[in-house]
Amino acid sequence: MSDFHSPSIAYTALAPMLCIGAAAIVGVLIDAFVPRALRWSAQIAAALLGLVGALIAVAVLAGTHTVTADTALSIDGPTLFLQGTIAVLGIGSVLLVADRSPALDGGAFAAQAASTPGSADERAGIQAGRIQTEVFPLLMFAVLGMMIFPASNDLLVLFVSLEVLSLPLYLLCGLARRRRLLSQEAAVKYFLLGAFSSAFFLYGLALLYGYAGTVSLSGIQAATLTGQHNDTLLFLGLGLLSVGMLFKIGAAPFHNWVPDVYHGAPTPITAFMASATKVAAFGALLRVFYVSFAGLGWEWRPAAWGVAILTMVVGSLFAVTQTDVKRMLAYSSVAHAGFILVGVIALNRSGLSGSLFYLLTYSLTTVGAFGVLTLVRDPDGEATHLSRWAGLGRRSPVIGSVFALFLLALAGIPLTSGFTGKFAVFSAGVSGGATPLVIVGVITSAIAAFFYIRVIVMMFFAEPVADGPIVATPGGATAASIAMAVAVTIVLGVFPQPILDMANHAAPFYH
Amino acid sequence: MIPIVVLAVLGVGFAVFSIIAGSLAGPKRFNKAKLESYECGIEPSPQAFRGHRFPVKYYLTAMLFIVFDIEIIFLYPWAVAFNKLGMFGLVEMILFILAVFVVYAYVWRRGGLEWD
Numbered sequence: 001m002s003d004f005h006s007p008s009i010a011y012t013a014l015a016p017m018l019c020i021g022a023a024a025i026v027g028v029l030i031d032a033f034v035p036r037a038l039r040w041s042a043q044i045a046a047a048l049l050g051l052v053g054a055l056i057a058v059a060v061l062a063g064t065h066t067v068t069a070d071t072a073l074s075i076d077g078p079t080l081f082l083q084g085t086i087a088v089l090g091i092g093s094v095l096l097v098a099d100r101s102p103a104l105d106g107g108a109f110a111a112q113a114a115s116t117p118g119s120a121d122e123r124a125g126i127q128a129g130r131i132q133t134e135v136f137p138l139l140m141f142a143v144l145g146m147m148i149f150p151a152s153n154d155l156l157v158l159f160v161s162l163e164v165l166s167l168p169l170y171l172l173c174g175l176a177r178r179r180r181l182l183s184q185e186a187a188v189k190y191f192l193l194g195a196f197s198s199a200f201f202l203y204g205l206a207l208l209y210g211y212a213g214t215v216s217l218s219g220i221q222a223a224t225l226t227g228q229h230n231d232t233l234l235f236l237g238l239g240l241l242s243v244g245m246l247f248k249i250g251a252a253p254f255h256n257w258v259p260d261v262y263h264g265a266p267t268p269i270t271a272f273m274a275s276a277t278k279v280a281a282f283g284a285l286l287r288v289f290y291v292s293f294a295g296l297g298w299e300w301r302p303a304a305w306g307v308a309i310l311t312m313v314v315g316s317l318f319a320v321t322q323t324d325v326k327r328m329l330a331y332s333s334v335a336h337a338g339f340i341l342v343g344v345i346a347l348n349r350s351g352l353s354g355s356l357f358y359l360l361t362y363s364l365t366t367v368g369a370f371g372v373l374t375l376v377r378d379p380d381g382e383a384t385h386l387s388r389w390a391g392l393g394r395r396s397p398v399i400g401s402v403f404a405l406f407l408l409a410l411a412g413i414p415l416t417s418g419f420t421g422k423f424a425v426f427s428a429g430v431s432g433g434a435t436p437l438v439i440v441g442v443i444t445s446a447i448a449a450f451f452y453i454r455v456i457v458m459m460f461f462a463e464p465v466a467d468g469p470i471v472a473t474p475g476g477a478t479a480a481s482i483a484m485a486v487a488v489t490i491v492l493g494v495f496p497q498p499i500l501d502m503a504n505h506a507a508p509f510y511h
Numbered sequence: 512m513i514p515i516v517v518l519a520v521l522g523v524g525f526a527v528f529s530i531i532a533g534s535l536a537g538p539k540r541f542n543k544a545k546l547e548s549y550e551c552g553i554e555p556s557p558q559a560f561r562g563h564r565f566p567v568k569y570y571l572t573a574m575l576f577i578v579f580d581i582e583i584i585f586l587y588p589w590a591v592a593f594n595k596l597g598m599f600g601l602v603e604m605i606l607f608i609l610a611v612f613v614v615y616a617y618v619w620r621r622g623g624l625e626w627d
Contacts, residue, residue, distance in 0.1 A: 006599030006600070025610065028614065028617050032617040032619075032621065230512065233512070
C-alpha cells in the first residue's frame, strides 16, 4: 500500500464556496432551533449574508489562478467570473423567494409541502400563515453545487457537484403554493429525467476513466494528445458525458423537460433554474470541452453543430406557438442555450469570453423577466396566459415597460445587454469558423424577436381585457430584484466595455 | 470493446428469450397478488389504502438509517487507516461528522424521530 499524502487545500481560494456552504448549514440549524415566528427572516438574513460574502470573496480573489485540493478544483478566471455571476443571481432569486407581501398572497411557496393539495390540513396551514422555510437552505445547497460545478477540474467532482445542485432543485420545483399538482408533477418529471441524465453522465465518466486511466480533465487531455488509447471508449464516453450536461443546459433534443418544469415550478424557482443552473452547467460544459477535448475539435464539432442548430430552431419555433408567457420564456431559454452553444463551438478565446458575457447578460435579464411574472396576478395566482396580458402595458405602464425592456433584451435589440451578448458570441463563432452556424443563429434570433415583440404589441396596443389581471405592487424584495435586472440590462447594453474586458481577462482556463 | 458487446448481446438476448419463453410456456391463472408490485410495501396507486394517505413513517426511519449507515461506511476505513491519514484525516472526518450531526439535530428538532 502506497503512503497517503494529504492533499494541500488552498482554503482562501475556496472562500466563495465555503461561504455558501456555511450559509446552507446555518440555514438548516435555523430551521432546527429558531422559533417559527423568526425563522423566515432569519433564513433570509443567513442566505443573503452567505451570498454577499461569496461575492466579496470572489472580488477579493480576482486574478487568482490555482489548482487546489489535489487537482480536484481549478480556481481561475472563468471559475471566478461564473461564481460571481451565480452569487448575483442567487441574490436576485433569494429576493424573489423572500417576498411575502400580502399583494402576492403570502409568497410563492407551500405552507407545508407534505399536506395534500386541497385538504383541510393545507387550508389550516395557509390560515396560520405558515410557509416552508426549508426553501432557503435548499436554495443555498443548490447554489453551492452550482459554484463547484464550473470549478471542477475532474470528472468525479463534476458529478458530485451536479448532484448537489440537482437534488435541491427537484424538491424546490414541487413547493408551489398554488397549482400544487402541476408543481408536484413538474418535480417528479424533473427528478426522473434528471436521474436518467445523471446515469448517462456517470456511464460516460466510467468509459472516459477506462480510456484515460484518470478522471482529471488535464489527464484526459494528455491522453487525447498521445492518441495511443482506445478511441471507441473515448467517443462513447464523450457522447454520454455530453448528454448528461446538455440535459442540464436544456439543449435540444434533451430539452423536453424544460417547458413543463419551468411552467410548474414556483416562479422564483423558475427564475433561479433558468438563470443560475444554466450558468453553472455552461461553465462546466465549457471547461470540459475547452480543457479536455479541445484537441478533438474536429471530431465533436459536427455533432455539436447539429445540437446547436436543433436547439436554436426548436426553441424559437416552439416558442412562437405558446399561449402561456411562462412556457414561452421556457422555450426562449432553450433557444438561448443554442445561441450560447455557438460560443462553445467557436473553441477559441473569444468564444469562451463571449459565452461568459452572454451567460451574465442573459441570466440577469431572465431573473427580471420571471420576477415580473410573479406580479401579474389573478385571484387564484399568477396570470400567465398570454391573452390575459392584453393591454397590460396601458394599465400599468411601469411594469409593462420593464417587461418590454426584458423582452427586447432577450430578443437582442441594440442598446440592451442582449445585443452585446449576442454580438460577442456570434462574432466569436465567425472567428472560430462557424459562420453557417452564426447565420442560423441570426435567422432564429429574428424568429425569436417575432414572439417577444408580439407580447410587447399585445401589452401596449391591444384593448385591455375586462376584469384583467391585477398588477401587484411589488414588495421591496421583488422590486429590488427586478431593479437590479433592469440596471444590468441597460448598463451592459449601453456601456458594456468594463464587463467585456473582465470576461476577456477571465479566459482562458487554467488547469 | 468486444467483451462489452458480447455481454450486451447476451444480456439483451437472455431478457428477450425469457420473456418470450415465459409467455409461451407458462400457465396463465389470474391471481390478484400477481398484479401487485413485488415486496414494495403499500400500493400508492391508483389510490392509497381506503382512499387515505399511506404513512411515510417507515420510509423516514429507513432513510435516517441509511444516512447513518453511510456514515459508518466512511468511518470504518478511516479508523483502519487512521495512523496513515493522520491529522488531515481526523479534521476531515470531524467536519463530515459535524455535517451529519447538523442534519440529525434538524430531524430531531422537527419531530422526525417521533413515531406518532
